[in-house]
Amino acid sequence: MDSKFKQLVIDNSDSIVQKWMEEIGSLKSGNYTATISDELYEGTNREFVNVIFTSIRNQGSTKAVEDFSEKIINLGWPLSYITDGLQVFRRVSTEYLLTQSDEMDSTYFSNVLTSVDNWVEPLIRELVNEYSGSWEHILSLQRVALQELSAPLIPVMEGITIMPLIGTIDTERAKLIMENLLEGAIKHNSEVVLIDITGVPVVDTMVAHHIIQAAEAVRLIGSTCILVGIRPEIAQTIVNLGIDLSNFPTKSSLKKGFTKALEITGRHVVDIEVKENNIEQLIKSIQGE
Amino acid sequence: MEPQSCVNIHKEWDIVGARQLGREMAKKLGFGTVDQARIATAVSELARNIYLYAEKGQICFEIIDNIEHRGLCMTAVDSGPGISDISQAMQDGYTTSGGLGAGLPGVKRLMDEFDINSEIGEGTRIKAIKWVR
Numbered sequence: 179m180d181s182k183f184k185q186l187v188i189d190n191s192d193s194i195v196q197k198w199m200e201e202i203g204s205l206k207s208g209n210y211t212a213t214i215s216d217e218l219y220e221g222t223n224r225e226f227v228n229v230i231f232t233s234i235r236n237q238g239s240t241k242a243v244e245d246f247s248e249k250i251i252n253l254g255w256p257l258s259y260i261t262d263g264l265q266v267f268r269r270v271s272t273e274y275l276l277t278q279s280d281e282m283d284s285t286y287f288s289n290v291l292t293s294v295d296n297w298v299e300p301l302i303r304e305l306v307n308e309y310s311g312s313w314e315h316i317l318s319l320q321r322v323a324l325q326e327l328s329a330p331l332i333p334v335m336e337g338i339t340i341m342p343l344i345g346t347i348d349t350e351r352a353k354l355i356m357e358n359l360l361e362g363a364i365k366h367n368s369e370v371v372l373i374d375i376t377g378v379p380v381v382d383t384m385v386a387h388h389i390i391q392a393a394e395a396v397r398l399i400g401s402t403c404i405l406v407g408i409r410p411e412i413a414q415t416i417v418n419l420g421i422d423l424s425n426f427p428t429k430s431s432l433k434k435g436f437t438k439a440l441e442i443t444g445r446h447v448v449d450i451e452v453k454e455n456n457i458e459q460l461i462k463s464i465q466g467e
Numbered sequence: 468m469e470p471q472s473c474v475n476i477h478k479e480w481d482i483v484g485a486r487q488l489g490r491e492m493a494k495k496l497g498f499g500t501v502d503q504a505r506i507a508t509a510v511s512e513l514a515r516n517i518y519l520y521a522e523k524g525q526i527c528f529e530i531i532d533n534i535e536h537r538g539l540c541m542t543a544v545d546s547g548p549g550i551s552d553i554s555q556a557m558q559d560g561y562t563t564s565g566g567l568g569a570g571l572p573g574v575k576r577l578m579d580e581f582d583i584n585s586e587i588g589e590g591t592r593i594k595a596i597k598w599v600r
């Protein structure tokens with residue numbers, strides 16, 4: 179029975195595809211795909227229906243399914259495009275098969291339904307799995323990328339290291355900050371570590387607690403930790419929270435913190451005036467004579 | 468903007484969502500940057516306490532706007548274990564989780580009005596208001 183239905187659908191694929199394309203086309207307006215160009219929409223629909231028919235013809239052609247769901251993700255189309263498309267296919271082919279026969283008893287009816295379900299269901303499962311699998315893959319890649327960015331250490335000069343923090347700090351990131359800070363301070367042999375919180379939107383008790391612990395740990399390995407980039411509003415909220423930062427050095431800006439770090443490491447910045455004087459003299463001497 | 472909006476707290480990142488909504492409403496009400504930071508921090512404390520001690524709950528924001536005053540009211544509600552000794556929990560440095568114990572007393576100082584109700588086994592309800600000056 180099933181193979182008979184299958185042959186019928188394959189033999190009449192033209193009229194089924196046409197009906198399917200019409201229905202899918204009407205879904206476009208006022209829907210998620212409203213902003214997509216007509217050519218792209220139609221082209222993709224054609225590809226979609228080809229994938230469906232390939233899959234019905236020889237069950238197990240996963241390559242086409244894989245490629246197609248990847249394409250939908252790259253286009254940024256929602257999962258509902260896939261599920262809608264298959265629902266419409268289910269309806270269109272069921273309707274077609276029912277009109278092809280004069281027998282209208284319930285056995286025939288249920289045979290048609292079972293057959294169509296058998297073709298469509300594995301395809302739904304496969305496409306949805308592929309689609310969500312790709313998303314999970316993208317997500318895990320981004321998580322790794324984000325983690326690499328989340329607590330960077332920059333050894334700016336012999337003995338001085340900076341950790342610029344940008345964005346929200348959750349517990350996972352707070353732990354990473356602590357680890358990287360200690361590891362980095364030892365690796366770069368840093369006398370001074372500057373933690374820059376200019377880019378941290380909110381410093382609550384959890385963030386403050388982790389920063390205090392990190393600074394304490396840095397102190398234990400014999401280095402100094404300076405907290406810099408404390409915006410005025412953050413300074414106020416820290417005071418309101420009653421958090422005591424008097425035990426470790428803070429500076430309002432990275433610039434001031436860096437000057438302090440130079441001081442601690444026994445250095446200071448000198449302007450190279452001599453050279454400029456030379457240039458001025460040179461210009462004068464050219465203009466003068 | 469809705470006069471009242473709520474954020475469910477189930478996972479850690481919901482704290483960020485609550486904070487952003489609180490800050491956004493504070494900005495629209497005309498609070499300055501310092502008060503915006505105070506409000507965002509208070510939300511963060513209450514939301515984190517829900518996440519840590521009650522696992523889940525809700526933070527609701529309400530705009531108060533009448534002839535007498537304008538302000539932002541936040542309510543943190545959970546059906547967690549409750550707090551046995553409220554005056555102890557309100558003390559600076561009291562913590563059961565190895566934290567700083569600065570959250571609750573901090574929120575009281577960050578905001579203008581503060582009201583806490585808690586029943587063992589029933590849950591905790593904290594209401595705090597900041598007035599626009």
Ligand SMILES: Nc1ncnc2c1ncn2[C@@H]1O[C@H](COP(=O)(O)OP(=O)(O)OP(=O)(O)O)[C@@H](O)[C@H]1O
Binds near residue numbers: 591
């Ligand atoms: N929603 C809550 N449900 C149950 N217990 C709570 C709740 N909020 C606070 N507590 C209790 O009150 C104590 C004090 O809370 P508070 O926020 O002041 O400090 P903390 O959370 O321990 O540390 P910090 O907020 O400084 O990181 C907590 O340790 C906890 O035992």
Ligand SMILES: [Mg+2]
Binds near residue numbers: 383569
């Ligand atoms: Mg707390």
